[in-house]
Amino acid sequence: MTSPAQDGGPVGGPTVLRMLLGAHLRRLREAAAVTREDAGWEIRSSESKISRMELGRVSFKERDVTDLLSLYGVEDPGERAALVDLARQANSPGWWHTYSDVLPDWFGVFVGLEEAASLIRSYEIQFVPGLLQTADYARAVVEHGQPSAHPEEIEHRVSLRMERQQVLAKPSAPRLWAVMDEAVLRRPIGGAGVMRGQLERLIEAAGQPDITLQVMPFGFGGHAAEAGSFIILRFPEADLPDVVYLEQLTSALYLDKREDSDRYSEVMERLSVQSEPPEHTADILNRILEEAD
Numbered sequence: 001m002t003s004p005a006q007d008g009g010p011v012g013g014p015t016v017l018r019m020l021l022g023a024h025l026r027r028l029r030e031a032a033a034v035t036r037e038d039a040g041w042e043i044r045s046s047e048s049k050i051s052r053m054e055l056g057r058v059s060f061k062e063r064d065v066t067d068l069l070s071l072y073g074v075e076d077p078g079e080r081a082a083l084v085d086l087a088r089q090a091n092s093p094g095w096w097h098t099y100s101d102v103l104p105d106w107f108g109v110f111v112g113l114e115e116a117a118s119l120i121r122s123y124e125i126q127f128v129p130g131l132l133q134t135a136d137y138a139r140a141v142v143e144h145g146q147p148s149a150h151p152e153e154i155e156h157r158v159s160l161r162m163e164r165q166q167v168l169a170k171p172s173a174p175r176l177w178a179v180m181d182e183a184v185l186r187r188p189i190g191g192a193g194v195m196r197g198q199l200e201r202l203i204e205a206a207g208q209p210d211i212t213l214q215v216m217p218f219g220f221g222g223h224a225a226e227a228g229s230f231i232i233l234r235f236p237e238a239d240l241p242d243v244v245y246l247e248q249l250t251s252a253l254y255l256d257k258r259e260d261s262d263r264y265s266e267v268m269e270r271l272s273v274q275s276e277p278p279e280h281t282a283d284i285l286n287r288i289l290e291e292a293d
Helices: 014-031 036-042 047-054 062-071 077-090 095-099 105-116 135-145 151-169 182-186 192-206 258-274 278-292
Strands: 119-124 175-181 211-216 230-234 243-247 252-255
Touching: 014 047, 014 062, 014 077, 014 105, 036 047, 036 062, 062 077, 095 105, 095 151, 105 151, 105 243, 105 252, 119 258, 135 151, 135 192, 175 182, 175 258, 182 211, 182 278, 192 211, 192 278, 211 258, 211 278, 230 258, 243 258, 252 258
Parallel strands: 119 175, 175 211
Antiparallel strands: 119 230, 230 243, 243 252
């Protein structure tokens, strides 16, 4: 069994490296018929710690990796060295580390996943997707959500959102497919001027080859996404499962079980069929702009 590093070198930030290493350690554990409980005992920890490691949700101590490799019967010096080096790389802080003062841990995980994704699909019921927000719109959203924040903190949060958008400018940029409820486009976040700039930004985005935007019109009535907004992230590495992101007020859920991601993917497919076709999006946005004049 080859390691991710031996397959030609993993590509991605620390989040995806942790996920790759965790998935590889899970395969080694299962091949050795070792339970999570026994693996946790070996590293002086718990079954739940092993589960979090295998999902790539925590950093890796090099000593833990070497102890687990010994338990799983991995004796080849080259494979051991490659996996320990991968653990070292996976522990490197991502660019978003500089925003740790305004970035809760649960959202930092999402930023790392977003950075590594090859396809991002979302359904939005209240706000324009963060990757497509203008600075003025983002500022209005932050001010609404953090009414007691100091101006410096607000600008730092806006800067984080703008820097996140650089993922769409990379040579390996993910494909973005967003379905927005019509309410997103008609709710005057920040006032008429801010919304005009935001709608113009969406019209521009709708013409980009790697971005697909659709509108779920009011007139459709009830639809598939009765549970609210969600994001599905898919990764280029075949070893990594899709991850569904559900944001709450003070935390988030990350669903990566196949049955969960399949269910949300089915909902996303139905939303795509039920919404206005992508080729109508620019016309809808322009019509809303004209109505606002």
